Amino acid sequence: MILKSQVEWALHCCAILAGLPEGRYLSTKALAELHGLPKEYLSKALQSLSQASLVETTLGPSGGYRLAKTPSDINFLEIAEAVEGKARSFTCTNIRANNPCRPEGYCDSKPCAVARIMWEADEAWRDTLRRVRLSDLVSTLSEEVPADIWRSTFEWVLKRAG
Amino acid sequence: MILKSQVEWALHCCAILAGLPEGRYLSTKALAELHGLPKEYLSKALQSLSQASLVETTLGPSGGYRLAKTPSDINFLEIAEAVEGKARSFTCTNIRANNPCRPEGYCDSKPCAVARIMWEADEAWRDTLRRVRLSDLVSTLSEEVPADIWRSTFEWVLKRAG
DNA sequence: GGAATTAAGGACATATCATATCCGAAAACC
DNA sequence: GGTTTTCGGATATGATATGTCCTTAATTCC
Numbered sequence: 001m002i003l004k005s006q007v008e009w010a011l012h013c014c015a016i017l018a019g020l021p022e023g024r025y026l027s028t029k030a031l032a033e034l035h036g037l038p039k040e041y042l043s044k045a046l047q048s049l050s051q052a053s054l055v056e057t058t059l060g061p062s063g064g065y066r067l068a069k070t071p072s073d074i075n076f077l078e079i080a081e082a083v084e085g086k087a088r089s090f091t092c093t094n095i096r097a098n099n100p101c102r103p104e105g106y107c108d109s110k111p112c113a114v115a116r117i118m119w120e121a122d123e124a125w126r127d128t129l130r131r132v133r134l135s136d137l138v139s140t141l142s143e144e145v146p147a148d149i150w151r152s153t154f155e156w157v158l159k160r161a162g
Numbered sequence: 163m164i165l166k167s168q169v170e171w172a173l174h175c176c177a178i179l180a181g182l183p184e185g186r187y188l189s190t191k192a193l194a195e196l197h198g199l200p201k202e203y204l205s206k207a208l209q210s211l212s213q214a215s216l217v218e219t220t221l222g223p224s225g226g227y228r229l230a231k232t233p234s235d236i237n238f239l240e241i242a243e244a245v246e247g248k249a250r251s252f253t254c255t256n257i258r259a260n261n262p263c264r265p266e267g268y269c270d271s272k273p274c275a276v277a278r279i280m281w282e283a284d285e286a287w288r289d290t291l292r293r294v295r296l297s298d299l300v301s302t303l304s305e306e307v308p309a310d311i312w313r314s315t316f317e318w319v320l321k322r323a324g
Numbered sequence: 325g326g327a328a329t330t331a332a333g334g335a336c337a338t339a340t341c342a343t344a345t346c347c348g349a350a351a352a353c354c
Numbered sequence: 355g356g357t358t359t360t361c362g363g364a365t366a367t368g369a370t371a372t373g374t375c376c377t378t379a380a381t382t383c384c
Contacts, residue, residue, distance in 0.1 A: 001165045003252050003280075004371065011276045012257055027330065036260030041373050047332065060381030061329045076279060089251075089287075090165050095174055098198030101314040113302045114173045117238060118165075121290035125251075128283035140275045152263040166342065189359070203344050209361065222352030223358045 006045035006083045009037055011137070013046065014079055017055065018071040018138045019154055025057075027064035030160040034153070045083050052082035062161060071138055077129035089125070090118035168207035168245045171199055173299070175208065176241055179217065180233040180300045181316055187219075189226035192322040196315070207245050214244035224323060233300055239291035251287070252280035 013031050020026060028046055032039040046065055049055045054074060055065045067074065092115035096108070110116070142150060175193050182188060190208055194201040208227055211217045218230045229236065254277035258270070272278070304312060 001163050001246055001251050002249070002371095003163050005253075005255065006371090007280075008252070008255060008257065008276065011280075015276070025330095029330090034261060035257045037257065038373060040375075043331075044333090044373095050331080057331055058381075059330050059332095059379080061383070063330050063381065065331090076283075084163055087164070089163050090170070091167075093167065093170060095170065095197045095199065099196060099311070099315055101311055101318050103311075106311070110306060113299060113306060114170065114177070117291075117294050117299065118169075118173075121238075121287045124290040125283045125287040128286040129279075132279050137275060137279065144272060144275060149261070149263055149265075149268070153261055156263050164342095168342090187359095191359090200344060202346075205360080206344095206362095212360085219360060220352070221350080221359045221361095223354075225352065225359045227360090 001089055003080070004084055006042075006048070007080050009035065009042055010045045010049055010079050010083050011076070013042075013065075014049070014054070014067070014074065014134055015137055015141060016153075016157065017065060017067050018134055019150075020066060021158070023066075024158065024161060025062065025064035025066050026157060026161055030064070030157050033160070034157055048083040049079070052078065054078060054082055064161065067134075071135035072133050074134040075130050076132045076134070076137075077126055079134070080129055088119055088122045090115065090122060092118075163251055165242070166246055168204075168210070169242050171197065171204055172207045172211055172241050172245050173238070175204075175227075176211070176216070176229070176236065176296055177299050177303060178315075178319065179227060179229050180296050181312075182228060183320070185228075186320065186323060187224065187226035187228050188319060188323055192226070192319050195322070196319055210245040211241070214240065216240060216244055226323065229296075233297035234295050236296040237292050238294045238296070238299075239288055241296070242291055250281055250284045252277060252284060254280075 012035060016031065016034065017026060028039055028043045031037075031046070032042045035042075046055065050057055050065070053068055056068045057063070057065055092112050094112060096112055174197060178193065178196065179188060190201055190205045193199075193208070194204045197204075208217065212219055212227070215230055216236060217227045219225070219227055254274050256274060258274055
């Protein structure tokens with residue numbers, strides 16, 4: 001049960017987009033080079049963010065991506081689900097129904113007890129991610145990353161945005 | 163990010179093993195037929211439980227599996243990790259290290275901020291499963307499953323245990 | 325208007341992993 | 355000694371993640 005690496009990529013890209021000056025866009029190329037990622041494949045992750053309406057896009061030179069909402073209005077779960085999908089981590093195949101001792105037309109009133117517990121854990125995972133906003137990540141990063149590195153990173157990346 | 167179906171199988175099998183009379187074993191064959199699962203492949207899941215010391219085995223006729231501990235001393239996380247492994251669902255590839263603006267020998271003191279958040283969510287998932295004991299599942303099942311079906315299931319399964 | 329740049333998305337190749345089956349060895353029971 | 359069982363290795367298959375390539379349409383700049 002491993003998350004796609006695109007989730008990691010999307011989160012880091014959103015962190016960068018969150019620090020962008022008003023109105024500026026960042027291209028796939030710039031984001032890929034900054035993180036050392038394959039441009040074409042990172043593009044798929046960014047398209048997922050776009051389809052989820054988390055980012056906006058513009059074509060042409062100086063085009064690319066920017067956040068569609070304030071960083072405090074975007075949480076980790078939205079980003080994770082955008083690229084990973086909303087499916088639960090546990091899928092119940094209802095194997096209890098195969099029990100040969102069950103009468104012919106027997107119908108369970110509730111979903112499987114095993115599934116309910118696994119889904120509860122899944123929901124705990126989602127709750128945690130839902131509670132963390134993109135703005136929280138930005139705050140943490142600006143505390144931990146040395147100011148000069150942080151600043152030069154945006155200069156570097158904006159230079160590539162034309 | 164989907165769990166292996168073997169996790170579901172292992173949980174259901176443990177629920178049955180928990181209801182077994184003292185000293186009795188249940189074979190892979192019996193568990194597979196009860197749940198309608200491929201015998202050879204289910205065997206791998208049960209081997210995982212065995213390696214994790216959650217179940218004990220005996221060879222020969224009337225052999226098979228039984229719990230190695232009381233149902234109240236086994237939790238869902240142990241079972242899930244036995245077949246799924248203990249690896250976290252989020253793996254940090256440290257793509258921040260690729261940032262071309264970082265000085266040559268720069269070394270981060272903490273693990274990546276993104277990873278810390280994702281690992282926190284992972285821990286929430288584990289905490290939930292850790293808190294649910296196998297005995298809790300058995301209680302729920304004996305409440306929800308009609309008594310006669312529950313009883314005949316064990317008769318059916320014990321008949322196959324020789 | 326034309327050239328360059330960009331996102332979007334389809335087609336395709338590759339690698340990894342889950343799923344599944346088969347077999348032989350060792351142990352326990354009759 | 356023959357049967358039944360777990361255990362582990364070997365192998366096959368299918369699905370999915372990863373990665374690349376190409377076309378199309380939109381936008382910007384000259």
